[in-house]
Amino acid sequence: MMKPVQLAELPLVVARATLIDEGMTDRHINALVHAGALVRVRRGQYVDGEAWRALGRADRHRLLTRGVMLAAHPGTTATHVSAAVEWGAPVWDLPLGVAHTTRCDGKVGRRRKDWIQHGGALPPTDVTMLNGIPVSVAARTCVEITTITDVERSLVVVNGLLHSGATTEQEFADWARSARYWPHSLATDLVLRLCDTRIESAGESRFYYFCWRQHLPRPTPQVEVYDERGRLVGRVDFAWEEFGVFVEFDGKQKYAKYRRDGETLDEFLMREKKREELICQLTGWVCIRVTWADLATPELLARRVRKLLDSRRALGA
Template identity: 35%
Template sequence: MRVPLQGWARPRISQQFAQALDRRELPRGARTFSIPSLWITADDSTAGSRTLRYMSLIPRAGLRRRGVSDGEVRAAVRSGSIVPVRRGVYVDPATTDLSDDRTRRLLELRAAVLSSDSDLVVSHSSAALVHGIDLWPDIDRRAHLTANRSGGGRAGTSRVVHASPLHPDDVTTVDGVRVTSLARTVVDLACSRPFESSVCSGDAALRRTSADDLAATLARAHGRRGIDRARRAIAFMDGGAESVGESRSRVYLHRHGLPAPALQCDVLDESGRFVGRPDFLFDGVIGEFDGLAKYREYGDAADVVIAEKLREDRLRSLEWRIERWTWNDLATSALADRLRAALTAAEGRAPLGSTRRHGTVANCGEVRVQDGNRA
């Protein structure tokens, strides 16, 4: 049964060519054209909503059924009417912003799903992409899929098929595509990626899934390759970190033997008025990671810098010591030396005002650190 691509972004095409396709013939003398995705059979598509479904992918199999020859497809590619996303799958550049890297990668992933066995589940870094979880470092552009079996995985240049049993709770549907749940995605990444990378993705995921779900998924993964590494990484994850930079900073502090800071804490003045919510709170010392994102997301950069300076002045007036760092600082030990000096200088000098955990009345200023863990 043929079904219209309802809701899909449709390429703009000439009426003449559309009519020609209906007759399964081309206009006389036609050399280039825009391939329309007016109709495809139901098995050419996966149902769903935005992000993945609303991408006008054009499968070669669908064109072949419409009577479009390989030569005609090559002509369309040469003219720029369609762009190959993966072997046998194309996209109309008039309807999709191919300059956006995330969009391009989602197109590549959807194309891989279209050309794969229907029982495969999107997983690992590909699942993180679908869920909107940032990865660091993000260098593997291959499509990662998981087969629900104990063996028989394989890796290629554009696709990796993992073999691992999947519990029903490990699989969900996002935009019409079967994908591992957030918790299962975190466990898969923690089993296969380095500690720092796993923490970055896990911190982000914990803002949208529960620690209980993560613990249950981890328990089901006993015996898997890399499970010990995964347990260590998951035990360290904290949803209070709001960016990759903050997550990497947490790992840096841990590796340099510094006390674990409290996250998501409000600093109040002596009258109980809110002054700020720093990235990291130590005893008497505030730590701030300066990534470029904060200056881009919150309005005009100059205004943000001025507001940040005024906030810092108020915090210093309450006798907080403030240490800032950037991406480059995470590559050397100089930052660790600077923080140790600040913590030593702050010993025995409690700042004015008070602190509280964001959204609660817990006093973050009373957090003590023992052996690198919050007590």
């Protein structure tokens, strides 16, 4: 099972009032910000500059969320994108400059540049403590995401939460059923039908969506291949076994996940090439390698995939 995205130990977000109480002046604070010793996370809230610069986009969003929580009503919970980030889900192409929260009393605050406070009921059973803050439970987070973005981006988040074990398809289905009258929830059912706990990365989720969108046959994720002695020799990202075609999605995450300690990139690529050749020899299948750049031209990629599937069908693969 894939581990969630590794979350950093976050520095403390400090309010201006706290710094003033400690003897600083606004002039001193501004000088520290100008020098880079402090970073203004949001108005009136600061964090250590060196620690900030060491963080990625997701962890910076987590700091923004904590800054919002400092100023928010005590019954405020991180939801939607902010909950997904706390759960360690991939949040491909979602804006992370805005924190999302919901109040337990259902009240909606004024929308701000860096903060959206959603309405709706949020009973205590829908909230859990995660990384020190209250967040919506993962199954609810799945539904929340589908109400604020499109199917493809939602599917990336939902598959990430499913594959990490944060929730299950059944829990998501139960939540989707209970939230069928939520505003902007028309995409929820389609995401539910497309989601698959076996899909391991944002790139794989996008390829799976691409196949549905381009009316290609639905491939099987994570197909295991064994040698003549029954030993597992590899697992391919997707396969159309009836056509004798498999897909390997090439992305940076794969290089980071599967490279061995001390292994150079060239050594990893050579080992990957040998693995692919062995799978082809054992199965008689052919391989399609897909990259993020390929997904940027889906019609062109679809023509290539369809042509290969048609040729394999004609050969009786």
